[in-house]
Structures are given as C-alpha cells and as structure tokens.
C-alpha cells in the first residue's frame with residue numbers, strides 16, 4: 001500500500017540517488033495526485049519532508065513524538081504521548097491518547113478510534129493539510145503496530161523508506177524492484 005509520508009520522504013536526495021526529486025510544481029503534482037491533495041509550494045513541502053525523515057529515523061516513541069507532534073499541531077487534535085503507551089493497560093495494541101481538550105472520542109474502543117482524525121474546523125493551507133495527513137498516517141501506524149513499521153529499505157544501496165502496513169509486518173524492501181534485485185544478487189553470490 002502506498003504511503004504519502006514515504007513517497008514524500010523518498011523524493012529527497014539520497015547518497016545512492018543524489019538528484020532532488022521535488023524540483024517544481026510538476027513533481028509536486030505527480031506526488032500528490034494519487035492522494036487527492038492540493039499542491040503546496042516546493043519549499044514548504046521540503047520542510048515537511050525533513051521532519052518526516054526524522055520520524056523514520058526515530059529510535060524510540062519519544063523521538064517519534066518529537067518528530068511528528070509539530071506536524072500534527074498544524075491541524076490535528078491528536079498528539080503522540082510516549083508515556084501514554086507505556087502505561088496503557090489492558091489494551092493489546094499500544095495506543096496513543098487524546099490530548100486534554102482535544103476532540104478525539106474519549107474512551108474509544110480501539111486504537112484506530114483514538115487515532116481517527118477530526119476534520120479541522122478552520123481551513124488548512126495545502127502544506128498544513130499534507131503535513132497533518134502524512135504525520136497522522138505514521139503516528140497511527142506506529143501507535144497501533146509498533147515503531148518498527150517505519151523502515152528503511154533493507155537494500156543497503158537504496159535508502160528509501162516505507163511504511164509497512166502488511167498484516168505480518170515482515171516487509172523488508174521498499175519495492176518489488178529492490179526485492180527482486182536483492183534476490184538476484186543473493187543467488188549470484190550463493
């Protein structure tokens with residue numbers, strides 16, 4: 001399944017693929033079109049991208065919250081609360097909690113209920129909407145399935161990221177392309 005956050009992060013210059021992919025309005029439109037989101041200025045998207053990359057690099061939920069909460073604050077009523085997960089009792093899935101005064105349903109019966117995003121009352125700028133959408137996606141996945149669902153491709157020369165939404169959570173590569181070429185390489189060396 002595709003991920004807005006991962007697609008955006010993967011436009012960055014990488015050592016394995018140095019050119020900047022987010023070069024202008026055409027690239028922005030191509031990136032956002034599948035998600036039905038309005039284009040935002042390139043500079044603003046690159047700024048959001050930097051924070052999202054930090055989320056994929058986070059080593060614990062505290063770091064993830066530090067990366068995502070500023071993005072969530074641009075229009076969502078939910079925040080990641082690492083301490084909330086640590087003390088979440090009775091739930092099999094670690095979940096986030098609504099911030100005090102937030103509009104999330106209190107006592108939601110499932111983590112996904114707690115993470116449902118209320119439509120903000122005020123109109124968001126396109127960049128804010130993109131930031132909130134991408135951050136919510138990562139926050140919900142990490143809260144419900146674990147931080148390790150936010151991954152870098154196992155192909156060492158790739159450096160793309162992906163959000164593993166597979167049922168078993170055992171996806172290793174960003175794409176079929178990487179999976180295939182790594183399998184070929186293993187056969188040749190073995």
Ligand SMILES: [Zn+2]
Pocket residue numbers: 153154155158159160173174175178
């Ligand atoms: Zn890859």
